[in-house]
Structure formats: C-alpha cells, structure tokens
Amino acid sequence: MSTSPTATSAEGNGSSGRADQAETLTRLIDTWFPCPEVDEAVGTPAGSGLSEKALFTWFASRPIAQARAAVLCSLLRDTPENRSDVQAAVLQGEKAAMLRLRTRITEQYGAKPPVVLDIFSGRGIISLEATRAGATAVGTDLSPVATLAGRLLADYPLRDWSAEPPLPYGLPADIPEEEPKSSLASSRPRETAVNAQIGLKGLVGERRLLIDVRAILAEVGRRVADLVLPLYLGKPELEGMVPWASLWAVTIPCDGCSRRFPLIGSMVLRHPYARTNDAGQALELIVDGQTWRPRVKDGLPQQQPTFSAPVGKRGKSARCPFPNCGHVHNLDVIKAKGFADQYADAMLAVAEVDPETNRKIFRPPLPAEVAAAALAEDLTPTSLFQELKGCPNEAIPKTAGVDARQYGYLTYGSLMNSRQAVLFSTTAKVIAELYRELCEVVSHDYAGALCSYAASNIARQLRRATRGSRKESRGKPNGSEQNRVYSGDVFTNQSTIAHAFDYIEAGPGEGPGTWCSVSSSLSNALRKVLLENRFTTPPARLRRASAVALPFRDATVDVIVTDPPYYDMIAYADSSDLSYVWFKRALREAVPDLFDGSLDGKDGLQDKAEEIIVKGRGAKGHGDHRTRDFYESMLARSFAEARRVLKANGHMTVIFGHSDPEAWKRLLAALADAGFVVTSSWPSRTETAVTGVATISVTVSIGARVAPPNRPIGIAAQVDAEVINQVKTCCRTWDRDGLALEDQLMASYGAALQLVGRYSKVITPDGASVSLEHYMTLARRAVRDAVALRLDESPLEIFDPHTRLAIFWHEVHGRIDVPKGEARFFAQSDALRIEDLRGRILTETKAGYRLRHDDPGQLTPASSTYEVVRGMAASWPGGTDAAAACLTAAERIPTDAQVWALVDWLATKLPTSDSVAVALAAVKRNRASIQATAAIGGTNHIAATPLSLFEESS
Numbered sequence: 001m002s003t004s005p006t007a008t009s010a011e012g013n014g015s016s017g018r019a020d021q022a023e024t025l026t027r028l029i030d031t032w033f034p035c036p037e038v039d040e041a042v043g044t045p046a047g048s049g050l051s052e053k054a055l056f057t058w059f060a061s062r063p064i065a066q067a068r069a070a071v072l073c074s075l076l077r078d079t080p081e082n083r084s085d086v087q088a089a090v091l092q093g094e095k096a097a098m099l100r101l102r103t104r105i106t107e108q109y110g111a112k113p114p115v116v117l118d119i120f121s122g123r124g125i126i127s128l129e130a131t132r133a134g135a136t137a138v139g140t141d142l143s144p145v146a147t148l149a150g151r152l153l154a155d156y157p158l159r160d161w162s163a164e165p166p167l168p169y170g171l172p173a174d175i176p177e178e179e180p181k182s183s184l185a186s187s188r189p190r191e192t193a194v195n196a197q198i199g200l201k202g203l204v205g206e207r208r209l210l211i212d213v214r215a216i217l218a219e220v221g222r223r224v225a226d227l228v229l230p231l232y233l234g235k236p237e238l239e240g241m242v243p244w245a246s247l248w249a250v251t252i253p254c255d256g257c258s259r260r261f262p263l264i265g266s267m268v269l270r271h272p273y274a275r276t277n278d279a280g281q282a283l284e285l286i287v288d289g290q291t292w293r294p295r296v297k298d299g300l301p302q303q304q305p306t307f308s309a310p311v312g313k314r315g316k317s318a319r320c321p322f323p324n325c326g327h328v329h330n331l332d333v334i335k336a337k338g339f340a341d342q343y344a345d346a347m348l349a350v351a352e353v354d355p356e357t358n359r360k361i362f363r364p365p366l367p368a369e370v371a372a373a374a375l376a377e378d379l380t381p382t383s384l385f386q387e388l389k390g391c392p393n394e395a396i397p398k399t400a401g402v403d404a405r406q407y408g409y410l411t412y413g414s415l416m417n418s419r420q421a422v423l424f425s426t427t428a429k430v431i432a433e434l435y436r437e438l439c440e441v442v443s444h445d446y447a448g449a450l451c452s453y454a455a456s457n458i459a460r461q462l463r464r465a466t467r468g469s470r471k472e473s474r475g476k477p478n479g480s481e482q483n484r485v486y487s488g489d490v491f492t493n494q495s496t497i498a499h500a501f502d503y504i505e506a507g508p509g510e511g512p513g514t515w516c517s518v519s520s521s522l523s524n525a526l527r528k529v530l531l532e533n534r535f536t537t538p539p540a541r542l543r544r545a546s547a548v549a550l551p552f553r554d555a556t557v558d559v560i561v562t563d564p565p566y567y568d569m570i571a572y573a574d575s576s577d578l579s580y581v582w583f584k585r586a587l588r589e590a591v592p593d594l595f596d597g598s599l600d601g602k603d604g605l606q607d608k609a610e611e612i613i614v615k616g617r618g619a620k621g622h623g624d625h626r627t628r629d630f631y632e633s634m635l636a637r638s639f640a641e642a643r644r645v646l647k648a649n650g651h652m653t654v655i656f657g658h659s660d661p662e663a664w665k666r667l668l669a670a671l672a673d674a675g676f677v678v679t680s681s682w683p684s685r686t687e688t689a690v691t692g693v694a695t696i697s698v699t700v701s702i703g704a705r706v707a708p709p710n711r712p713i714g715i716a717a718q719v720d721a722e723v724i725n726q727v728k729t730c731c732r733t734w735d736r737d738g739l740a741l742e743d744q745l746m747a748s749y750g751a752a753l754q755l756v757g758r759y760s761k762v763i764t765p766d767g768a769s770v771s772l773e774h775y776m777t778l779a780r781r782a783v784r785d786a787v788a789l790r791l792d793e794s795p796l797e798i799f800d801p802h803t804r805l806a807i808f809w810h811e812v813h814g815r816i817d818v819p820k821g822e823a824r825f826f827a828q829s830d831a832l833r834i835e836d837l838r839g840r841i842l843t844e845t846k847a848g849y850r851l852r853h854d855d856p857g858q859l860t861p862a863s864s865t866y867e868v869v870r871g872m873a874a875s876w877p878g879g880t881d882a883a884a885a886c887l888t889a890a891e892r893i894p895t896d897a898q899v900w901a902l903v904d905w906l907a908t909k910l911p912t913s914d915s916v917a918v919a920l921a922a923v924k925r926n927r928a929s930i931q932a933t934a935a936i937g938g939t940n941h942i943a944a945t946p947l948s949l950f951e952e953s954s
Helices: 035-041 050-055 064-075 080-091 095-109 125-132 144-154 204-231 331-339 367-378 403-407 418-438 444-462 515-532 572-586 628-645 661-673 716-736 741-756 772-786 801-813 820-829 865-889 897-909 915-925 927-935
Strands: 115-118 136-141 245-253 260-262 268-270 281-288 291-298 317-319 328-330 344-353 360-363 471-473 485-487 491-493 502-506 541-544 557-562 646-656 676-684 699-706 713-715 761-763 842-845 848-851
Touching (some): 035 080, 144 541, 204 444, 260 344, 281 360, 291 344, 317 331, 444 515, 661 699, 716 761, 741 801, 801 820, 801 897, 865 927, 915 927
Parallel strands (some): 115 557, 557 646
Antiparallel strands (some): 317 328, 676 699
C-alpha cells in the first residue's frame, strides 16, 4: 500500500548535521507496513516472542513479529523487493530473507551500520531485532531491572565468550550437558556429550554461554540446597527426598473464642480425574478441644473454606471452625489483626511427587517437618554486604499495587514466611559469593553476565514463591479434565501483586516454582534465543538512562524505534521493585552500574522521579507525582530529546496502544510539540494474546519524521478537503492490500496527520488553530464514507447521526463487544457522545459496548431510523398492523426511503438464521401491506400498544 510521499528521497546515510533537513529518505514505515503478517505471526511461537519473554519476565512485552516489522520498515526504503522480504521475515522468520534485508541495509547506509535507538527499551526486544537487522542497537530505560533484562536478551547472548577460561564448576566448556534432574540428588550435573541434541553445533561462542549458565544455575542450586536443607526434612522411607512444596495458611485469633484458626480459601488440594481413576484430594480441619490439625483425604471436599464470600454475595469473611463458636470476622477486622501483628503462619500440607505415578500428592506435615520449618523463625538472614539486610527491609509504598500491604505486610521481606526469607536470602548471598570466585577465573564482564542470569532466576522464582502464590489445582470437580497442580503467579495483572492467606511455598527440591524448575525454563529460553541469533552481530548496548536526558550527542541516531509506557496501564517500576530489592543483594558487585545503590530513590527502591506513567489505584490521594499532567509533559520532553539526537533525515517509530482516545490525543500532540510530523499509523492485533493486557487488543506503529523548516500556515477548509481526499485515496489501496476496515480506521490517522504535517499550523477564518483531535475524527469519518456503503439508493450521508453510527458499527464490529475507548472513537466520528448512544443504540457490557438489535421501546418522532427499523423487527409477531404502528408512532411516512433501505440492508447483513433477520425478511415481503396500513394511520389499539409488550426477537 502506498500514499503520495511528502518528502523527497535521498540516498545514503546523510549528513550528521542539520544542513540537509530538506532531504528526507522516505522509508517503508511511511507508506506500508505488513499488518496482516504481523497479526498472523504474533499467534505463533516464533512470532510471539515467547522464548525471548521467558528469558526474563518484563511487562507489556513486545512481540517479536511487531518489533521486527517496526525496525525493518523504519530502516528500509519502500521497494517491492523490500516489501516481499519483510513479509517473509515477519511471517516465517525466513533466514534467507533476513540476509537479503541485512545486505540492503548495508548498501543503503554505507560502511557504517545505522544506529537504532530505543529510548524506552524495557526487556530489549526492539534492540535485539535491530541487531538482527545488522544495525548498531542502543537501548535506554529508567528502570535498572529493565536494563538488566535487556542485557540478558540483546547483549550477553551476542558476545563471543569463547576465549574465557573454563569454569571450575560442571563440565569442560566444549562438552554440553543435560539439565540436572535434581540439584539435591547430586553435587554435579550428569555428564553427557550430545552437542546435536541441544542444537548448538557450530555456534562456539553462544554454546559456551549456555553451558556455563547451566553450570552456574546448577552450582547455585546445589549450594543453596546444602545450606537450607536442615529447614526441609523429607520422609525417611523416601531416602531424604525433599518435598516439592508446602501449603501454608495465615492463622488469626478468633474474637469469639480466642482460639487460633487458619484462613483457608479452598479445601481442594487436587481435583479428581476420571481417566486415571484419580479420586483427587481435599483438606479437612480436625478440631480437638483448643486446637486444630490438618488432615488430607481422598475425594472431594466435605468442609467449607474458613475464608470465603457467601454464595451469590461479594466480600469475604472468616468463620471460626470451632464447635459452639462460628464467629464471623469481616475483612476490616482481619486487616486490623494484621496491623496488630496477630498473624501467624501454619503449615497445612506437604506436596510430594509420587515416585510410582509421578503424580503430585499431598499429605499432612510430619511433626519433624513443622519443627524444622520453625527453626527459620530464629534465623536472621544475612547479606554479603553490611549495608543491606539479608531479607529486604525496604518499605512497600502505599501506591505500589502490592495487595499484601493492606493486611499489614509493610516490607518486601514480609511478603514471604521465615523459611522462604532464609531460602531467598541464601540464594542472593550465594550468587554474590560466586561472583567473587568467578572473578579469579574469568573476566569481570563474564562473571557479571553469568551471575546476572543466576540472579534473574530469583525474579522468576519470586513470581511463584511468595504469599501471593496460590496453589492452582487445574481440572474440574466432576473429574472431566486433567488435574495438574501448580504454584500460581503472584502477579494477577502486570501492575498488581496478589495476596493470599493460604499460599504455596516451593522448596529446594523438584517441582513447579522451585529453583530446579525455573532454571530449566531459563536454560531452554536462552538456548532458543541463541539459535535465533543466526548472524554475527555486535551486541546491543543497554544502559540505564532517563528518556528526558539521553546520554547521546546531537544528531547521531539514524532511527528511533520505541515503545513508550502506555499511560496508566502498567506501573513498571512499582511492579519490578519486588525484583530490584533482591538484585541489590545478589548483584551489588557484579553489576554495580545498576545495583550498587547509587540509583536508589529515597525509599531504597528504584528512583521513580522521572518515570513516565500515570499512576492509578488511588495514588493521587497519596500525593503520587505521576499524574496525567506529569505524563504529558514528560512524554513531550522525551520526544524532544529524541528529536535532538535524531539525524535530520532520520525517522522515529512509536509503538503505542490504549483504549482511551485522550491517551491517543496526548501522544500525538506530544509528537507534534516535539517537532515531529506523523507520517503513518499501522495497527497490529498483539496485546490480548501476548502481553495479557485485557483493556486493549490493538497496538499501533506510528511513523514520524523531523518536521521540515519554514512550513506554511494551512487554511482549515482547504486542509480538511485535502485530508478527506487523502484518506479516501488510501482506503482504495488498503482495500486492495486486504487491510481490515477497523485497521483502516487506525491507519487513517497517519494518512491524515502526514498531510497536516505539511503546515506549521492550520487555522480557521477567525484565526483559531485547528486541533489534532479534529483531524483524527475527520480521518475516521473519511474511512467511513470511503467504504461507499449504500442502502438501496440512499447514501449513508443522508441518515441521522445515530443511524450512521449504527450502520458503520455493524459494518466494522457486527455483534461483538467493543472496548469503551473504541466506542468513544465511534461516537466522536459523528460528533456524538457515548452518553447519547448508551441505551438507545448501544448496550453497555463488562467488556465495553455492543450494538443493540433488540426492541428499542416506545418510539417517538425523535427516534432514529435505526430504532424505527429495530422496532419493526421486534413488533413483527404482531403482524403488519404492529409494524405499521412503528411508522405511525415515529411519524414516518409509509414510503420513507431511509427506513426501507435500512430494512433491506440489515436483513442481508445479519445471518439468515438470526431472529432479527427473519423478522426483517418478513417485513420486506409485506412491505406493501405495511405501507397501506400506515397510510391510513393504522389501528388505534395497535398504535397505542407499547412495543415492549411484543416479544423481543434479538
């Protein structure tokens, strides 16, 4: 797809100064983007980037396919060969296509590779794709945790470590090894020489990194297990096997009888599974006098949980299980007990792996196991660094999104019980010690890289091993589904850390959430990343820096591709502070530029003074500075910095997604204020399948270039006409290229703003400036008009605004739910408010809004044509008189062309089996009778009958 470029083509890299501002190289991103290929690829393992994401968990992770498309389209000229190869590289990851594209990039930019900068680099996925494209990749992020994530993905795997001396752990560097079956079963991993099995033959440098990371992970696991083993005692008859996990619950004293009881949200341990004759397991509380004890039984639960909400009601409460008590404690009382330090942890069950069936089974804890765990309460975890306590004592901010804080758990160390605190503190200390040992054998850089991978494993394990990690019992009570058991993720979404009074504690053995398990996942992810790095490419340079103060000289960057924070969706620093406090303890010496404490805020956590987000969850009431005004001003400053470092003929691509039109307007306004001209906008359906952000389903790659100097002033009427013509022209091309109608709506912003960018500003006859919002709305309206919807002989423009919206909504979305932000966009296209549409045209749902097709209720002369037609369909069970009464009530002439055109159109658009379509088909067949009845005013009793008395037919 192509539009008329607004810039002159220029070959080569161009001057690094500003003298060549008039010459701008038109890139693919300006005129074309592989939207269908990205949409398809993000649903595949290769295109989704799941392997890269598994290497280190970050938030709102960008899919590989979209990052690759954005980088390539921002670098390359628009030629048929480049389009074809970009499609193959994005959709299939074709190596030959990538090689050809790398060659053309070299030819296009000369001997010196182009510099690609990501100013919000996150986990480094854009930087990784820039290196794969043959560019010099640079990434910056305010978060030290994000910066480390970027290095793990796009820096360390691309270095050649083959000259490093062999490690004193594990196998020789030239012999790959299998994953250890257990870090406790042997002091060293099992040895094997199967290069082909791990798929790294011929990749000498990369193979070395993978082998040594595996060796370090195994060494950490072995040392930690040896140190903490006294706190975990297995069953003697199983030769000292350490349980996979333990199930715990917080106990409180009852206000009715003063006896302690546990807060348990579910009595299910394992659902039954009929296929394997597994009856499942359930938990019971045996009450004996003043005490209780847990019992594990086969089958379904026979007792109710002690902490739950009444059936059909919201709001949990705790009921004392002791006979003759049953006192109920509401949530406020439970919270107060936490702040009064009345909570105590109690072990409910122990999880093992049955050696015969390999099934995860539960049993009551042995007295020796309870006593062993209690030893941790008297231990004070130590750190290798005197200025840091072994267990993090950094306070959890009120606005951090950590649910446990509202129950009195006020520090990050308190998010785990005593034994967990010892386990993690020991792990961090072992990694810090290993770094000092490694520095005597290998280079400091390599030692830091290896320990960084080990520390990142702490972050992976933290997600499955704090008070928020619920036991996940998959399956159903009727035994119809497989009944696997997992440790749940503490993140309920990407900005909230959950809390559970009953939680699962993964130990140092084997099973979900254990060091052994997460080590295996990390190794597999690293292996896949190394295999994808098929070309010899310099590593990306990832550094911690603020986007409003970039550490680069003026006009030194060829291309900026970045994915800025999505307004108020994710609190990146708050969410990653859980990892940060542990990284400071493990990597203080290994990665001093990120974790030596110099980057701490006043609270000892990540410095958030310049974090560009809008902080929700009631943060405003706590004085949090991350407001909407702050976000807008800081985003504008970051784009101004991008403008400063970008070459005059450079391009910037911004990937953004949000359901709120206000967020879009602010982003586009920030680009314009920073001196950029938007040249394109290309939608991709990436979010729900990859990042888990449920509030949006589409992100948009927005192309921009530095605004040329001395732009004229535009006259509103003339520019409006140009925009409408431009968008309609683009629509014809988009149709040929198969771009979906809803995607054309988003792509229209770029087409419109590219033209508006020719002018320094656009003014009305009275001298007022026209807003960007006006052209966003005008672009959408042009797309709507360009689809040339015709209803019989009636063009869409002659219908009332409510009907126009309903017709276009049906054309784009049919009967699916549409997010509220997108619904507001639709309303604005016809100068309507969502309040004008709610109830009359749209019905509000949990997911957003849906177009109504049912009975509209009583019709009046103010009713829209769409409501009249719905009324006729709903009244059809009453026959021709009832349908005619709709025309009479709305004071429409019997032959109203708009009514009958819409009846015909809607009947053909709905499935033939749809009840509304069936009714409208009958209305069409009886058109003459209905018109004749309406012509004489209808029957009085029918005309006076409310439509709601007729049967709904939607």
